[in-house]
Amino acid sequence: MMRTRPLKVALLGCGVVGSEVARIMTTHAADLAARIGAPVELAGVAVRRPDKVREGIPAELITTDATALVKRGDIDVVVELIGGIEPARSLITTAFEHGASVVSANKALLAQDGAGLHAIAEEQNKDLYYEAAVAGAIPLIRPLRESLAGDKVNRVLGIVNGTTNFILDKMDSTGAGYQEALDEASALGYAEADPTADVEGFDAAAKAAILAGIAFHTRVGLDDVYREGMTEVTAADFASAKGMGCTIKLLAICERAADGGSVTARVHPAMIPLAHPLASVRGAYNAVFVESDAAGQLMFYGPGAGGAPTASAVLGDLVAVCRNRISGATGPGASAYTQLPVSPMGEVVTRYHISLDVADKPGVLAQVATVFAEHGVSIDTVRQQGKDGEASLVVVTHHASDASLNGTVEALRSLDTVRGVASIMRVEGE
């Protein structure tokens, strides 16, 4: 039966995502009411620039005082879409304290203080939902928190940043320059307010921290995630990758150790074989593999960024939270009972592609091979190309620990015959 009193929603931020949330709330109002069992009313919209024309949003709903809005006391759900740490954190906390549940897309904040916010939500018996915070429109948080709650997840691996995938795809498929591709991603609403968060891997690292915490029922901080961005990836790296039948993607990889006693989380560019499903993830799309004991391998794929796709995930959360308000229930809270330690990057084991500039003279190859052997790093393939007394040597290793590989590279740099280490890239997905 339809409840007549509407559920009141306060929207904080009306930018790329917020404006789409407001639009869908208006255009789909009747369907949302039918699915929830009560009308949902936009009761206030906090913005920074009140003079901007916002089609479809009555002027009387606009305010620049977000704090007063979340303190009103008649608000059922606060939808936080301003981003950043402050004032977002204080506004969410105040919202809980004044009786509202919260939907957010703010991965930076959730990675930094998800535990604290969950604790306040639980204290106040309110919901905190954030499907849009990881992999945009793709249902991933809810499947991990709910659908897979009876299984044991061992690995989460994928592309979780739309902007960098868009840039890498453009560089690879059209030969576009890095800056040109980044400008286009920003214009399309994919990039963060400061795109450094995307290209330096901070955004993907925040998502990895959130995913690892939920997947392994533990707490993984932002500082626990090893992070390398994609600004150093060059056209030469793409050429090398092509030579190996690979492409380059920025990956987030969260793993439970084989003995189950610890976890790792990392973000870095990696070569992956063209035949791997992640290689064909184009533009701002994301794709994430989840491996678990009973389900086996699951793949989640879809738009990872952009106003409307992200708004879809926000609206899904809004419906869930509204349903909970009506039934008097709350959804699942934080689950960090395993308290697994996070191992350092040095213990991660993977394969590597190393490109060296060396002197083109007899014995160099043997010298280089000896350094690898001395550090316990086994070589899979070596390719050598001569150029005017110099040569480039491309070594692909078998699985080795990051610490052994770093030791090898350090020793290689001290050889007279090694002029430089042109690039080091991990090889995943084989």
Ligand SMILES: NC(=O)C1=CN([C@@H]2O[C@H](COP(=O)(O)OP(=O)(O)OC[C@H]3O[C@@H](n4cnc5c(N)ncnc54)[C@H](O)[C@@H]3O)[C@@H](O)[C@H]2O)C=CC1
């Ligand atoms: N754009 C995307 O594809 C995705 C964005 N997100 C997240 O969604 C959130 C919003 O992102 P976008 O809409 O892209 O950013 P945006 O920069 O387009 O919008 C944020 C809006 O909040 C406003 N704002 C900032 N501080 C405010 C304050 N104190 N009071 C009122 N308004 C304030 C800004 O003026 C701006 O209009 C961020 O947390 C972002 O990380 C998540 C997934 C995808």
Ligand SMILES: N[C@@H](CC=O)C(=O)O
């Ligand atoms: N800037 C982010 C937006 C979505 O989370 C991205 O590009 O993935």
Ligand code: NA
């Ligand atoms: Na999502």
